[in-house]
Amino acid sequence: MPEIVNIQGLQKTFGKFQALRDVTFTVNAGEVVGFIGPNGAGKSTAIRILLGIIKRDAGMAEIFGKDVWKDSLEIHKRISYVPGDVTLWGNLSGGEIIDLFLKLHGRGDQQKRDYLIKRFELDPKKKAKGYSKGNRQKVGLIAALAADSDLYIFDEPTSGLDPLMEAIFQEEVEKIKEAGKSILLSSHILSEVERLADRVVIIRQGEIVETGSLDELRHLTRSTVTLATEGDVAEMAAVNGVFDFEQKDHQATFSADHKHLDDILREASKLGVKKFESVPPTLEDLFMRHYEG
Amino acid sequence: MKEKFAGWNILFLLYLKRDWKKMMIWIVGLGLFSAAYVPAFEEIAKGQGLSGMYETLQNPAMIAMVGPTPVETGAEYTLGAMYSHEMLLFCGLFAMVIAVLHVVSHTRKEENLGLTEIIRSFQIGRQANSLATMMEVVFINVLLALLISGVMISFGVDTISVEGAFLFGASIGMAGMLGAGIALVMAQIMPASSGATGSALGIIGLLYIIRAGTDISNVDLSMINPLRWTYLTYPFTENNWMPFIFALIFSLVMVVLAFALEGARDMGAGYLPEREGRERARKSLLSVRGLFIKINKGVMISWLVAFVMIGAAYGSIYGDMQTFLESNEIVQQMFANSEASIEESFTGTIMVVMIGLVSILPIVLVNKLFAEENRSHLSQLYATRVTRSQFYWTSIGLATFAGVTGILLAAGTLGGTAITAMGDQSAMGILDFLAAGFNFLPAVLFFTGLAALALGWAPKLSKAVYVYLAYSFLLNYFGGIADLPEWLLNTAIQSWIPRIPLEDFDLLIFVTITVISIAMIVIGHLGYNRRDLVEGA
Ligand SMILES: Nc1ncnc2c1ncn2[C@@H]1O[C@H](COP(=O)(O)OP(=O)(O)OP(=O)(O)O)[C@@H](O)[C@H]1O
Ligand SMILES: [Mg+2]
Numbered sequence: 052m053p054e055i056v057n058i059q060g061l062q063k064t065f066g067k068f069q070a071l072r073d074v075t076f077t078v079n080a081g082e083v084v085g086f087i088g089p090n091g092a093g094k095s096t097a098i099r100i101l102l103g104i105i106k107r108d109a110g111m112a113e114i115f116g117k118d119v120w121k122d123s124l125e126i127h128k129r130i131s132y133v134p135g136d137v138t139l140w141g142n143l144s145g146g147e148i149i150d151l152f153l154k155l156h157g158r159g160d161q162q163k164r165d166y167l168i169k170r171f172e173l174d175p176k177k178k179a180k181g182y183s184k185g186n187r188q189k190v191g192l193i194a195a196l197a198a199d200s201d202l203y204i205f206d207e208p209t210s211g212l213d214p215l216m217e218a219i220f221q222e223e224v225e226k227i228k229e230a231g232k233s234i235l236l237s238s239h240i241l242s243e244v245e246r247l248a249d250r251v252v253i254i255r256q257g258e259i260v261e262t263g264s265l266d267e268l269r270h271l272t273r274s275t276v277t278l279a280t281e282g283d284v285a286e287m288a289a290v291n292g293v294f295d296f297e298q299k300d301h302q303a304t305f306s307a308d309h310k311h312l313d314d315i316l317r318e319a320s321k322l323g324v325k326k327f328e329s330v331p332p333t334l335e336d337l338f339m340r341h342y343e344g
Numbered sequence: 345m346k347e348k349f350a351g352w353n354i355l356f357l358l359y360l361k362r363d364w365k366k367m368m369i370w371i372v373g374l375g376l377f378s379a380a381y382v383p384a385f386e387e388i389a390k391g392q393g394l395s396g397m398y399e400t401l402q403n404p405a406m407i408a409m410v411g412p413t414p415v416e417t418g419a420e421y422t423l424g425a426m427y428s429h430e431m432l433l434f435c436g437l438f439a440m441v442i443a444v445l446h447v448v449s450h451t452r453k454e455e456n457l458g459l460t461e462i463i464r465s466f467q468i469g470r471q472a473n474s475l476a477t478m479m480e481v482v483f484i485n486v487l488l489a490l491l492i493s494g495v496m497i498s499f500g501v502d503t504i505s506v507e508g509a510f511l512f513g514a515s516i517g518m519a520g521m522l523g524a525g526i527a528l529v530m531a532q533i534m535p536a537s538s539g540a541t542g543s544a545l546g547i548i549g550l551l552y553i554i555r556a557g558t559d560i561s562n563v564d565l566s567m568i569n570p571l572r573w574t575y576l577t578y579p580f581t582e583n584n585w586m587p588f589i590f591a592l593i594f595s596l597v598m599v600v601l602a603f604a605l606e607g608a609r610d611m612g613a614g615y616l617p618e619r620e621g622r623e624r625a626r627k628s629l630l631s632v633r634g635l636f637i638k639i640n641k642g643v644m645i646s647w648l649v650a651f652v653m654i655g656a657a658y659g660s661i662y663g664d665m666q667t668f669l670e671s672n673e674i675v676q677q678m679f680a681n682s683e684a685s686i687e688e689s690f691t692g693t694i695m696v697v698m699i700g701l702v703s704i705l706p707i708v709l710v711n712k713l714f715a716e717e718n719r720s721h722l723s724q725l726y727a728t729r730v731t732r733s734q735f736y737w738t739s740i741g742l743a744t745f746a747g748v749t750g751i752l753l754a755a756g757t758l759g760g761t762a763i764t765a766m767g768d769q770s771a772m773g774i775l776d777f778l779a780a781g782f783n784f785l786p787a788v789l790f791f792t793g794l795a796a797l798a799l800g801w802a803p804k805l806s807k808a809v810y811v812y813l814a815y816s817f818l819l820n821y822f823g824g825i826a827d828l829p830e831w832l833l834n835t836a837i838q839s840w841i842p843r844i845p846l847e848d849f850d851l852l853i854f855v856t857i858t859v860i861s862i863a864m865i866v867i868g869h870l871g872y873n874r875r876d877l878v879e880g881a
Contacts, residue, residue: 128729143621
């Protein structure tokens, strides 16, 4: 599968502060990659390097096989970008700004523009200084979504959008995905990432700590198990791969490490299983583990 | 009633604490600017200076600029009369403008930024912020008035009486209050803070132009113009407190009106609806150049109009030049040159002043690119086909265009008005004026180049270019009167350029400075292309 985005060992330092220590990941053709991590982890910094807004100190960063700094012009013909905080010229209307962005992008689709304006319920005649945060964000989104690109880069694109608009955004992204485009999506809204992303890249303090499909990542973590047995359930606490053990009468709740699932089941059946429930980890759980860990 | 203003005193103290540096600069800066020129005026008044100046200021153009005097003959024109005649209107205007900026930034702007929302969630009344801001402005203007009066009295000049000094200071303080009142009303009416500032300053500008007309044609008509109440008090001559009372009443009415309007409106909203924009962009907007023209249009037009007005104002003096120069030793010293005519000498000097002003606009335009970068306005555009070079050269192009047009307008209107004012006696043609102006083109380019260099390599320093401009402007302005050493004068770029038509054109210098400027622009481009773009950092 050809790589659309290819980042290897990326580093960036601001003054004395090392914002990116070692960032390596790829976005393949037709893939949606969720880029997540706590505040200040370096997501926006990595994205700015990809866009040629800032220059990397070391490492490699390519889009479409071209260097993001040297060949930025070639790359920019085929990408769209929405920042997390869209700021606009107060005395231009939303419609004017969208037209300007599309024109400077070069591959804008007028029909899609009009369709998206309706879909997102934006008043294009209003001057930008009169827009709310969410409406400013819509201007940026419409301008990006109405342009025909091969790679879409979103940095917290839905910040400030209401849940209804968020859902519309997700539907539109799914359409783009179906059309075979690639998407790099940084977001704090995990349900959004869970719904859209094929693969997740987790960054912490300037380093990638995890990458893989959601299924793969789930295997790395633990499910929450509720177990009731005929024998003394307390014996389960000592079993390998059991964490956060809590007991209430004959019923226990604990986290089960997937690697030791076999041991756990074997021990449990020795005690006589009366009830067994396992809940797979959500992205949220995954997250908490990495964010805190 | 009380509830609405609950907690204003807390805010008031908070503002004093927060703003004390700004207040110091405001009070001391404007106070000294208004009061401390008494010794300089004493110099001017020596010999026949007073009556000569009196004659000069009878010129309609001068009345249009500084206003009339009640004195009827040159012999009765005292130092005090001249001081208030020349200074009061301008200082009052300054006080008004600063008050407008301050009031809007504390009321409407904070509301737009959402700060007011936070404050109101505490136990603070709905209108406490406005009251606290107005009390702060009162406090500042009272101090300002006292400082001005005190400084003037301290010079111990006969014709600057204690009563006159108090009236002079009070008039300037009251001008500040007028501005504050107008600003507070506009802050309620307009839909956003920029509109409030713009409309309040526009009203002041309009009142200024109207009073210029009525001052010449019919002084009594001027009496209904609020701006006039600030300087028709005629300190040191008639000491008329009536206009001051009018202004006081007018300010109170404005404040009461503003509070009533504010009480009846929603936070964040105004009375005038926001004008609708276009649904689709015009073709002319759809390029980097179109965008940059659009976002800079307001500032460009305002400055170009100002250049025309300044050129016309100076040009109209040419008619009375002879009387003016003969009467005044210090001015003679400034313009004396045995070989050239007085008009030519004046042109050479005044052109430096005008070029200093013209240079501001290109710096503004180059710095605008960094301002846009810093506000993250361009983030989404960086990811399009637009290159950094396009942003850079469009800004440089716009700045160069503004510099050339500025010189053309300033020198052209100066020449046009001067030739009209001199009539048949004119020894200079319009081309002489244009040559004198464009002779300084390298200086304008030099400032553009400095700003470009800062943009590319040290954008945080871009404001420092204004400081250098102000420094070189002052050196040139006072270089003629104070005997300054050559090397010091030469730290100002304009000093290197000969003053046409007084001196001969120097091609070598013209080309050298132009080449240096272009080099700075090119080096700036290298920096701009390789540095990290800043976004709101
Ligand atoms: N221009 C800059 N100068 C100095 N430090 C910077 C600059 N830009 C980013 N940083 C620092 O680099 C770190 C990473 O910032 P970045 O904006 O990439 O985080 P992020 O992952 O996008 O966070 P968030 O989720 O809050 O958007 C932060 O600590 C930030 O303060
Ligand atoms: Mg970020």
